[in-house]
Amino acid sequence: MSADDVSRAIRRMAHEILERNHGADDVVIIGMQTGGVDLAQRLAADISTIEEAEAGSVPVGTLDATMHRDDFGLRPVMPEALTEIPVDPTGKVIVLADDVLYTGRTVRAALDAIHSYGRPRAIQLAVMVDRGHRELPIRPDYVGKNLPTRKDEIVDVNDEGVDLGDLLGEGDIT
Amino acid sequence: MSPTIAITGAQLVDESGTREADVLIADGRIVDVGSGLAGDINVAANGQVVAPGFVDLHAHLREPGDEEAETIETGARGAALGGYTAVVAMPNTSPAIDSAAVVAQVIELAAAANLCDVHPSAAITIGRAGEQLAPMAELVRLGVRIFTDDGAGVQNERIMRSALEYAGSLSHLADGAPIVLAQHCEIESLSRGGLMHEGAWSSRLGMPGQPAEAEELMIMRDIALARLTGGRVHFQHVSTAGGVAMVRAAKEAGLPVSAEATTHHFTLDHSVCASFDSVFKVHPPLRTAVDIVAIKDGLADGTIDAIATDHAPHTSHAKDATFADAPPGMLGLETAFALANTELDLPLEEIVALMSWRPARIAGIDTRHGRPIAAGEPANLVVLDPEATWTVRGSAMASRSANTPYEGRELRGAVRHTIYNGELVVQEGTATR
Amino acid sequence: MIGGERHLLSMADLDRDDIEQLMSLTASFAEVGERSIPKVPALRGKTIAWLFYEDSTRTRLSFETAAKRLSADTMNFSVSSSSVNKGESLRDTVETITAMGVDGIVVRHRAAGAPSRVAEWVDASVINAGDGWHQHPTQSLLDLYTAREHLGDLDGKHVAIVGDIKHSRVARSNALAFATMGAQVTLVAPKTLLPTHFEGWPVNVTHNLDEVIDDLDICYLLRMQLERQADAVVPSLREFHTEFGLDVRRADRLGDALIMHPGPMNRGVEIAGEVADRPNAVITEQVANGVSVRMAVLFLLLGSGLDLVDGRRAAA
Numbered sequence: 001m002s003a004d005d006v007s008r009a010i011r012r013m014a015h016e017i018l019e020r021n022h023g024a025d026d027v028v029i030i031g032m033q034t035g036g037v038d039l040a041q042r043l044a045a046d047i048s049t050i051e052e053a054e055a056g057s058v059p060v061g062t063l064d065a066t067m068h069r070d071d072f073g074l075r076p077v078m079p080e081a082l083t084e085i086p087v088d089p090t091g092k093v094i095v096l097a098d099d100v101l102y103t104g105r106t107v108r109a110a111l112d113a114i115h116s117y118g119r120p121r122a123i124q125l126a127v128m129v130d131r132g133h134r135e136l137p138i139r140p141d142y143v144g145k146n147l148p149t150r151k152d153e154i155v156d157v158n159d160e161g162v163d164l165g166d167l168l169g170e171g172d173i174t
Numbered sequence: 175m176s177p178t179i180a181i182t183g184a185q186l187v188d189e190s191g192t193r194e195a196d197v198l199i200a201d202g203r204i205v206d207v208g209s210g211l212a213g214d215i216n217v218a219a220n221g222q223v224v225a226p227g228f229v230d231l232h233a234h235l236r237e238p239g240d241e242e243a244e245t246i247e248t249g250a251r252g253a254a255l256g257g258y259t260a261v262v263a264m265p266n267t268s269p270a271i272d273s274a275a276v277v278a279q280v281i282e283l284a285a286a287a288n289l290c291d292v293h294p295s296a297a298i299t300i301g302r303a304g305e306q307l308a309p310m311a312e313l314v315r316l317g318v319r320i321f322t323d324d325g326a327g328v329q330n331e332r333i334m335r336s337a338l339e340y341a342g343s344l345s346h347l348a349d350g351a352p353i354v355l356a357q358h359c360e361i362e363s364l365s366r367g368g369l370m371h372e373g374a375w376s377s378r379l380g381m382p383g384q385p386a387e388a389e390e391l392m393i394m395r396d397i398a399l400a401r402l403t404g405g406r407v408h409f410q411h412v413s414t415a416g417g418v419a420m421v422r423a424a425k426e427a428g429l430p431v432s433a434e435a436t437t438h439h440f441t442l443d444h445s446v447c448a449s450f451d452s453v454f455k456v457h458p459p460l461r462t463a464v465d466i467v468a469i470k471d472g473l474a475d476g477t478i479d480a481i482a483t484d485h486a487p488h489t490s491h492a493k494d495a496t497f498a499d500a501p502p503g504m505l506g507l508e509t510a511f512a513l514a515n516t517e518l519d520l521p522l523e524e525i526v527a528l529m530s531w532r533p534a535r536i537a538g539i540d541t542r543h544g545r546p547i548a549a550g551e552p553a554n555l556v557v558l559d560p561e562a563t564w565t566v567r568g569s570a571m572a573s574r575s576a577n578t579p580y581e582g583r584e585l586r587g588a589v590r591h592t593i594y595n596g597e598l599v600v601q602e603g604t605a606t607r
Numbered sequence: 608m609i610g611g612e613r614h615l616l617s618m619a620d621l622d623r624d625d626i627e628q629l630m631s632l633t634a635s636f637a638e639v640g641e642r643s644i645p646k647v648p649a650l651r652g653k654t655i656a657w658l659f660y661e662d663s664t665r666t667r668l669s670f671e672t673a674a675k676r677l678s679a680d681t682m683n684f685s686v687s688s689s690s691v692n693k694g695e696s697l698r699d700t701v702e703t704i705t706a707m708g709v710d711g712i713v714v715r716h717r718a719a720g721a722p723s724r725v726a727e728w729v730d731a732s733v734i735n736a737g738d739g740w741h742q743h744p745t746q747s748l749l750d751l752y753t754a755r756e757h758l759g760d761l762d763g764k765h766v767a768i769v770g771d772i773k774h775s776r777v778a779r780s781n782a783l784a785f786a787t788m789g790a791q792v793t794l795v796a797p798k799t800l801l802p803t804h805f806e807g808w809p810v811n812v813t814h815n816l817d818e819v820i821d822d823l824d825i826c827y828l829l830r831m832q833l834e835r836q837a838d839a840v841v842p843s844l845r846e847f848h849t850e851f852g853l854d855v856r857r858a859d860r861l862g863d864a865l866i867m868h869p870g871p872m873n874r875g876v877e878i879a880g881e882v883a884d885r886p887n888a889v890i891t892e893q894v895a896n897g898v899s900v901r902m903a904v905l906f907l908l909l910g911s912g913l914d915l916v917d918g919r920r921a922a923a
Contacts, residue, residue, distance in 0.1 A: 064635065067647035067677075067906075078911055079635040088643075116644035377802030380719045380740030380779050385803075450720025451727075494698035494728075496718035498739070 001145055001162035006128065009144035010039065013126055014046035016142050021093055024051055024058050026121070028092045032110055033064040033081040035099035035157065039128055043097060059086045063096070065109035083113070090118035095142075099157040101127040104138035128157050176201070176597055177214035181557060184219035187526050188226055188547045197224055199553040202596035206549055215598065217591060219557050225526045226544045227259025227290075227554040227592060229533040231356070231434050232324070232410060232482035233507060235261075235292065237283060238276065239268025244487035244574050246280065249507070250289035252485070252572040254599045256507040257589040259554035260291040260534070260543045261485075265302065266325040272297035272308040277316045289599050289607065290592075291554075293537060295320040298337050298355060304329050307337055314347045319538035322356035324410060325457075327392050329362055334396065338405025351538040352430075356408040359392035359417065360384070360458065369498055371444040371459040379448060381497065384459055390416040397424045400431055408536055409433040411484050413458040415468030422477040432536050433472070434482040437506055437513040440469045442579060452493050452500030453579050456486070473528060474520060480533035481525075483510050487575035505578045508571050513580070515560055515587030522560055553596040562588035572605060614726045614733040615904055617742040618783040626751065626787060629903050633752050636902035639676060640895075649910045650679035655711040656704050657683045658725070659736070663715050665870060665894070666736050666745075670713050673901035677910065682709065697721070698728055705729045711909050714738070719776075732908040743776040746869055747784035749900040753893045754785075754825055757865055762789035767819050769795040769851060770829035770877050773802050773840075777869045778829055782810050785825075793819050796851065799840035816851055820860050827867045828853055828877045844876050851877070858882040865889055 001009075021027055024047050031040025044058040051057070066079040096110055107125060114123060126142035131149040149155060149164065156163040178200040186195050186207070196211035197204060235249035246263070253261045263280055265271030271280060277294050284292030296313045300306045302323040310321060321341060328334040334355075341353040365388035370376050372383025393409055397420060400407045412418055412433045421433045438456060443463050446454045454460060472478040486503025493500050514525045531544030545551040563586050568576030592600035599606055612620060621629075639647055655674050659667055674681050684704060695703075704712065711732045714722040719739030726733040737743040751761070758764055766785045772778040772794050785792050786809035793811045794801065805812060813819060820826070831847060841847045848854065853866065858879065866878070866888040874880035883890060 067635075067639065067649040072649065072651075072910055079632065082635065083638050112648070116639075116642045116646060118643055372803055374804040374806040377804040378779070378807070380738075380742070380776060382740075383803065450723045452724075491696050491699075494696045496697060496716060496721045496724055498718035499697070 003159065003161045006144065006161050009128070010042050011046050013142040013144060014043050014050055017043065017095060017124070017126070018047060018050060020124070020141070024053070026092050027095060028059045028061065028087055028089060029095045029097055030061045030063050030085065030114070032096060032098040032106065033062050033083070036097040037062050039099060039126065040097040043095070043126060061085045063110055063113055065106060065113040068109035068112040070105060070109065085117045088118050089114060089120040092120050094120045094123045095126050096123060097126045099128045100155045101125070101130045101140050102133055104134045104136035107138050108136050129155050129162055131155050179215045179217060179593065179596070179598060180211045180213035181217045181219050181224055181555075181591075182211065184222045184224045184557065186224050186547045187523055188545075189527070189531055190546060192523060197547060197555070199555075199593060199596050202553055204547060204549055204551045204553050207547060217557065217598075219590070221559070221561075222590060223522060223558040223560060224547060225556050225558060226530040226547065227556050227594065228257045228511065228529040229537060229539065229543050230258050230261040230483050230485070230507065230510070231320070231408075231480055231533045231537055232436070233261040233263060233485040234266065234487065234503065235263045236267065236487060238279060242574065243489050243492070246283040246292055247287040247289070248572055248574045249485070249487070250284060250287045250292055251605050252505075252507040254289045254592045254594060255572050255589060255603070255605055256509070257511050257556035257558065257592055258290055258507060259556070259592065259594050260293060260537070260539055261507070262320055262537050263292050263294045264324045265295050265297045265322065270297050270302050271295065272300050272302070274309070274312050274316055277313055277318060281317070289605070290594050291539070291542065293320075293539060294318060295322050295324075295356065297321065298323045298328055299333065302326055304333060307333070307340060310341055310353070311344055311347060314344045314353060319348060319351060320354045320356050320408070320536075322358065322410065324356065324358045326362070327358045327360045331395060331399065335399050335403060338399055338403040338407065342403060342405045348538065352406045354406045354408045354432075354536060354538070356410050357392065357396050358410050359389045359396070359412070361388045361391045364388040364391070368459070369455065370447045371461045373444060373462055375444045375447055379450070381447070386414040386416055386461065386465070389414050389458055390420065393417045393420050397429060397431060400424070400429050404430065406430045406432075411436045411439060411458055411482065412469065412472070412478060413439045413461050413465060415465045418468045418472040418477055422472065422475075425477060432479045433477065434480040434533070435469045435473060435478045436482050436484045437510045438484070438504060438579060440466050440473070441513050441517050446579070447497070450497050452495060452497050453504060453577050453581075455497055455500050455502045456484070456504050457502040470518060473518065474524070479528070479536060481510060481514055481528045482533070483507050487573050488577050489575055490577070493577050503577070505568070505571065505573055505575065508573070509566055509578060509580055509585065511558065511589060512564070512585035512587040516585045553593055555593040556589060557591040557593075559588045559590050561586065564588055613908065614722070615744050615908060616722050616726060616733065616735045618744050618747050618780045618787070621744070621787065623787055623789075626748070626784070629748055629900070629907065630752055630755065632903040632907060633748070633896070633899045636676075636906070637896070637899040639902070640899055646676050646678060648678045649906055650674070650677035653710040653909050654680045654682060654708060655713060655905065655909070656709045657681065657685070658701070658704065658712050658714045659685050660716040660721070661737070663737065666715060669894070669897040670736060670901050672898045673905055676898070677902055677905055679905065679909070682707070697724065701725050701728050705731055711905065734904060734908065737776055739776065740774050741776050741779060743780045745897070745901055745904055746777050747780040748904065749893055749897040750781055750827070750867060750869070751784055751788060752896045752900055753867065753889055754865060756892070756896075757889065758824060760789070761785065764790045764824040765793065765819075765822055766790045766825040766827060767793045767795050767816070767823050768827045768829065769816060769853070771800045771831050771835065772796045772829065773800050774832065774835075775829050781827065782808060786810065795819065797841070800835075816857065820857050823861060823864045825865045825867060826853060826861055830869065830871065831873055831876045833873065833876075848876055852879065853877065853882050854879045855881060858885065861887070863887050867893060870894065
């Protein structure tokens with residue numbers, strides 16, 4: 001998936017968010033730290049452009065759900081970055097944005113975390129890549145690309161687009 | 175009649191020097207020194223050293239009162255394993271050794287153990303409270319030669335003066351031997367609350383300190399009182415460079431003073447307290463590297479007459495506390511020779527002198543201990559292997575307690591055999607009774 | 608690295624990187640404290656015991672709040688309600704508590720080194736909540752965090768620690784803490800309130816507060832124990848206030864330098880009552896940040912899963 005493909009997919013998702021919510025009123029986009037922050041900002045920018053509104057008209061926040069994870073004790077866990085929820089989420093539509101949807105556990109943690117800030121009217125999920133292998137009953141509302149993978153592969157979303165690599169490192173099998 | 179014992183092939187070390195000879199022992203005495211000797215028991219000691227048995231001027235045997243930490247029997251066994259044939263038991267028991275009854279009890283228990291001579295010292299003041307003199311004459315008649323309030327110093331100058339004068343009047347009850355007042359030198363108004371040496375480490379660790387001056391001031395005071403009274407003062411566990419210098423000057427001035435240093439005060443410094451391990455808590459406290467050098471110099475030039483242990487057993491229950499709450503004191507009897515042999519840059523003859531005949535004279539027991547190795551002398555001897563190395567294990571000690579600060583440390587120099595009253599009480603490093 | 612240590616016993620165990628890591632973690636937890644539900648499940652299922660041998664309402668409450676915000680279970684062992692008064696040894700007490708299954712023990716004790724001893728005897732993580740005159744590392748961390756919020760990087764900043772330094776675990780902890788972060792530390796007290804030896808301390812020492820007051824970025828005041836008068840270490844509290852107290856005149860000379868105090872304050876002794884309420888006095892912020900710092904410490908030691916693996920740290 002090239003960088004242009006990614007841009008087009010984000011633009012499509014922005015349209016879908018507007019269509020589904022009948023505009024951008026009450027929409028708050030929250031990027032998951034750290035991979036979803038870029039997607040959240042780009043979605044917000046595209047929505048503003050489409051709505052011919054000022055840049056920054058859609059509130060964008062960040063969320064680190066580390067402290068709500070369910071895998072404490074299974075692997076080292078450290079918060080990666082700050083959480084910043086720009087508005088009281090109560091009564092809003094929160095669009096959670098992340099780069100890759102995989103087991104769904106991070107999203108579950110994020111749903112849990114969001115509720116410690118307030119009670120949104122709805123929470124929706126936007127992901128750049130859905131690679132499958134869900135372990136929880138969670139499904140995305142907006143998907144950039146469905147990308148079937150094996151469990152031993154890694155998906156890398158970066159400025160150049162989306163790559164599928166091998167767990168042993170950057171596509172090189174050693 | 176006990177079996178005769180021949181020790182063969184060893185170097186004999188006594189006050190007259192070192193030579194190689196066999197020693198034959200019978201009926202509690204040395205009966206022959208020469209070559210080609212044989213007995214009922216033959217101890218081959220080639221490459222080893224035979225010396226007069228050691229004398230410790232300073233051991234806490236805890237009985238009566240704290241038999242969970244040590245008894246006279248277990249303490250005497252540890253002493254024998256450490257090469258001692260005589261120890262002076264400190265009077266800070268419960269009740270304190272300040273009456274004829276307690277002295278008699280200690281002597282009786284020691285005789286029953288029959289592992290080494292245990293000479294009770296007695297308190298200078300009743301209950302070691304520093305106020306009223308103990309019945310010194312009565313206690314001297316029972317054999318007490320050293321008086322001390324050890325654990326505390328006699329704080330009041332007038333009482334100390336009086337004690338020196340009175341004790342100085344009792345030699346006629348002791349076959350002319352001097353009666354010695356042994357002082358734990360610590361001015362309590364300066365040291366009170368202090369857990370360790372006051373210095374860089376106490377400052378850093380936030381522990382109240384005892385300044386060196388708390389010891390030095392009392393040494394200075396007692397030197398003055400020795401001059402005033404002519405009384406015999408012995409300075410216990412000298413731990414400071416200033417204290418060593420004052421004792422040296424007093425001796426040069428011809429005053430009747432003597433001094434001991436403990437093995438821990440010339441092998442450990444206050445930095446070990448950084449672990450907060452209460453095994454390192456002791457009074458007087460472990461001092462600085464400078465003090466260690468001064469003590470070693472004092473041992474080398476004769477300022478300090480004797481190496482003592484201040485063997486102070488405490489149960490693990492008592493020591494499993496914070497540094498502040500744990501009682502002071504550490505084991506010493508079973509490691510003393512090895513520590514001196516490992517850490518002191520002195521010829522073996524000097525180490526034996528510091529551990530045998532010099533303390534024997536201070537304790538007034540030099541008719542039985544610290545004697546020449548010659549026919550007719552009492553057979554209180556130790557056989558040493560100065561080159562053997564071993565690792566200290568508190569749990570392996572004869573003491574009822576295990577509070578050695580040297581756990582895991584490898585030392586050079588081992589006690590192979592101890593002969594007490596002509597009998598092998600320690601054979602091949604193991605107590606026989 | 609603290610992540611490789613199971614315990615937090617002394618600021619001497621932390622280098623600058625460790626402290627930086629804790630500061631950024633503290634920022635994450637400060638954010639949690641601002642949520643409408645300031646609670647995360649990070650330590651769910653973990654049990655923390657409070658082993659407080661010395662009264663300390665503030666530190667106890669701060670740790671308790673931190674633990675609750677992390678969803679840990681807590682168990683309180685206070686001296687008055689325990690068998691300590693029945694002569695039980697510290698080790699027996701600690702082993703009894705650990706037998707009930709605890710992951711962390713927070714120790715406050717009047718004896719220096721008590722937490723170090725406890726750490727020798729247990730598998731649980733031990734956190735020093737103040738030991739005698741020795742150390743109070745979580746106080747130092749919250750002080751650093753508070754100072755950095757106002758001053759940014761502390762490199763080259765001048766901190767005076769003023770008052771009863773000799774009997775203060777906060778002074779010993781903070782002298783190390785501020786110096787580790789690059790600050791210049793000056794201790795200000797009469798000799799009776801200073802430790803006797805300063806070899807190896809990264810500090811300057813003066814007996815004259817007026818000599819340094821114009822140059823300070825932080826004026827850190829220590830609590831003066833009122834009973835010190837009886838120990839003959841100061842002639843009177845009034846004289847102490849005159850010579851070493853932060854009165855209005857000296858506070859004016861501080862400009863906007865921070866005024867800090869570990870609490871509880873003796874107004875009118877180490878600090879004039881009015882001075883404590885100035886905008887540059889950040890004493891209540893210190894208390895607020897205490898909860899976030901203690902969350903960071905508890906989380907790092909008990910929840911992060913960072914530990915030694917074959918002598919190395921597991922990959923984060």
